Amino acid sequence: MIELQRVSKRFGNLVVLDGVDFAVRQGETVALLGPSGVGKSVLLKHINGLMHPDSGEVWVDRMNVGLLKRKELARLRSRIGYVFQAGALFDSVSVRDNIELGITDETSAADPEYCRARVAQCLDLVNLPRETAERFPSELSGGMRKRVGIARAIAGQPTYLLWDEPTSGLDPVNAGIIDSLVEKLDDELGVTSVVVTHDVRGAFRVADRIALLRDGRIRAMGTPAELRASADPAVQEFLERDLTIPVTH
Amino acid sequence: MESHSVTLDVRRLVGRFSLRSTSHVGRVSFLLLEMARAIPEWRIWIPRFFEQAQAVGYGSLFIVGLTAGFAGAVTSLQAGYQFTGSIPVYFAAGVIVESIILELGPVLTALILAGRIGARYAAELGTMRVTEQIDALESLGRSSISHLVLPRVLAGTLMLPVLVIFSDVVGIGAGWMAAKGSLGMTNADFIYGAQYFFRPWDLWYSMIKSFSFGLAITIVPCYVGFSTQQGAEGVGRSTTAAVVSASVLILFLDAALARALLPR
Numbered sequence: 053m054i055e056l057q058r059v060s061k062r063f064g065n066l067v068v069l070d071g072v073d074f075a076v077r078q079g080e081t082v083a084l085l086g087p088s089g090v091g092k093s094v095l096l097k098h099i100n101g102l103m104h105p106d107s108g109e110v111w112v113d114r115m116n117v118g119l120l121k122r123k124e125l126a127r128l129r130s131r132i133g134y135v136f137q138a139g140a141l142f143d144s145v146s147v148r149d150n151i152e153l154g155i156t157d158e159t160s161a162a163d164p165e166y167c168r169a170r171v172a173q174c175l176d177l178v179n180l181p182r183e184t185a186e187r188f189p190s191e192l193s194g195g196m197r198k199r200v201g202i203a204r205a206i207a208g209q210p211t212y213l214l215w216d217e218p219t220s221g222l223d224p225v226n227a228g229i230i231d232s233l234v235e236k237l238d239d240e241l242g243v244t245s246v247v248v249t250h251d252v253r254g255a256f257r258v259a260d261r262i263a264l265l266r267d268g269r270i271r272a273m274g275t276p277a278e279l280r281a282s283a284d285p286a287v288q289e290f291l292e293r294d295l296t297i298p299v300t301h
Numbered sequence: 302m303e304s305h306s307v308t309l310d311v312r313r314l315v316g317r318f319s320l321r322s323t324s325h326v327g328r329v330s331f332l333l334l335e336m337a338r339a340i341p342e343w344r345i346w347i348p349r350f351f352e353q354a355q356a357v358g359y360g361s362l363f364i365v366g367l368t369a370g371f372a373g374a375v376t377s378l379q380a381g382y383q384f385t386g387s388i389p390v391y392f393a394a395g396v397i398v399e400s401i402i403l404e405l406g407p408v409l410t411a412l413i414l415a416g417r418i419g420a421r422y423a424a425e426l427g428t429m430r431v432t433e434q435i436d437a438l439e440s441l442g443r444s445s446i447s448h449l450v451l452p453r454v455l456a457g458t459l460m461l462p463v464l465v466i467f468s469d470v471v472g473i474g475a476g477w478m479a480a481k482g483s484l485g486m487t488n489a490d491f492i493y494g495a496q497y498f499f500r501p502w503d504l505w506y507s508m509i510k511s512f513s514f515g516l517a518i519t520i521v522p523c524y525v526g527f528s529t530q531q532g533a534e535g536v537g538r539s540t541t542a543a544v545v546s547a548s549v550l551i552l553f554l555d556a557a558l559a560r561a562l563l564p565r
Contacts, residue, residue: 102436122338122444130442140437156442208441 053078054099054212054246059108060268061094068094070268071108081238081245083255085290086265092248093137095265096214099246100132101125112212130156133205133243137217139197141189147200148185151175154207174203177240178233195226199233206237213237215247219254227254234258252291264290329524332446336454339447346451353456357418358463364417365410365464366471372405373397373472377479390486394494397476402499402507406469408555411514414461415547419522422453423543426526427536435527450527454519461515462508469507502564510558517550 054076061069068091076082086092097103098110101117110117112128120128133154141150151171155161160170172182178199189197198218205213218234219227231254238245238258249255255262256276263273264287272279272287279287339346380393380400426449429435435445473495480486522543529539 097436100440102440126442126444128442129440132440134437134440136433136437136440138432140433142434142437143432153438153443154441204437204441 053111053113054244055111056095056098057109057111059095059098059105059110061091061098061103061105067268069098069105072265072268072270074263074270074273076244076246078244079242080260081234081247081258083247083249083259083262084265085249085252085255085262087290088250090265091268092250092265093216096134096216096246096248099212099214100129100134102134130208131210132212132214133208133210135198135202135205135213135215135218137220139189139201141197141200141204143189145188146185147187147189147192150189150200151185151204151207154204156208170207171203174207177206177237178203179229195222195229198222198230202230202233202237206241209241211243213241213243213245215245215249217249218247219249219251227251231257266290325524328528329520332450332520332524332527335446336451339444339451342444342447345444345447346455349448349452350455353452354460357414357456358460361414361417361460361464362467364413365468368409368413369401369406369468369472370475372409373401373475373477374479376400376405376472377476378483381480381484389494390484391490391494391497393480393484394477394486394491395498397480398473398495399498399503401472401476402469402503404555406472407465407507407510407514408551410465410468411461411511411518411551412548414457414464414514415518415551416544418457419518419543419547420540422457422519422522423526423529423540424536426450426523427529427539430527430529431532431535445527450523453523454516457519458512458515461518462511465507465511506558506562509562510555513554513558514551517554518547521547521550 054074056072056074059069059072059074060067072095074084074095084092084095094103098105099112099117101110101120104118112132115124115128117125117128141147142153145153148171151174152161152167154174155167155170160166171185175182175184180196180199180203184192184196184200189200192200202218215234218230222230234245234247235258237243247255247258259276261273261275262279264271264279266286272282272284274282279291282288377393377397380396384390384393384396426435429449435449438445438448477488477491480491481488525539525543525546529535531538
């Protein structure tokens, strides 16, 4: 379980998070919606300790992330896969090396046979040909880079997956493929996911619950149906832009 | 009224500068502490150290040799120009050898590496920071210090003294050849002059300087690269800042070490 309690974060005079309370139950997929620049990615980075709150607490698996020692934090992070917005692939090494770096268990990572098999398995899961392993990130398209980023995030068999704008910058076809992938991985791997996005349609498609971050706080949170029925004008204003075409969940 | 606001502005500037400097010192100290804590993770940093050491050492041989050769030859020619008349010619040999060992070898090599290696480290780490590659590494539960910073700092710090020895040999060799060619100095004169002014401490001093410069040209760029913000422009700014700061630090260290270590 992931829980943020009264988390606040500011950069200089800019208050990004202002007492955010946010919880994700085991096994569910929560989409975090909000306009660009509202602090969704900042919130996501608090979950695995890439950022620390100015005040408030972040709890994952009943552990206070801010109080973890170096090695404990590394162990926790090895159970949390993080899919970065632009892939964040290590550009000086091949796709294979990128995915192998995602194998966080030291015994498995030291076994070349396991690594080879796991890389192939992860590439299959994200629908990429196995030959991609020998290519370099600079030789891949944007959509392929995102999928390699996903393959790296799942290589260590995490229990949590944090998705930072998985469909941003992609054409509708590729965005649809990535959304299908989010659904498929959540179903097949049974992970707990937080999907940060400003793509309302995608969020309604993949999420069990949806939260709307606005003005530094969680403005609304509920199932897609509850959000659709919300009387809050801010929620309706945000949803109206993208939900004129019905989506299935 | 106007002088009052000028005073306030100066105070504000001094205050801001002090705050920023203290913040940098604190963050560099934290980086050093993290590096010390990463030393036991030798399985991670040793293979990367050898890669970096090869890039710093072998990769810099040509430019270091070229600079040392020219510096040695020019020092020789200038010494010959200055030591004319009643001064014995072997004095020039002493000046050439001592100038190269004490000053030109370490300082020129360090300044070249501040440009070559410092810029490279700052640009690499800065790009990794702005493209979230460092965050990605840490999100996988891996230490960015033992993967990225420690191998670079150790490689630069340990390779610089080796390069300085190479630079000293090339510089003295070139100075010797130039002295023979243009000053008409014999081999015996050169060897006598070099030995007459040489003290073993000079070599130790040169190595201490090289080691200190090695720390400066690696820690500063790694720190600056790690702190990069704001995309490609930020990487450019970091690269410039890294080279300038490392070069200035080399000059300050040079003066401080000369004052502290040379017998008066």
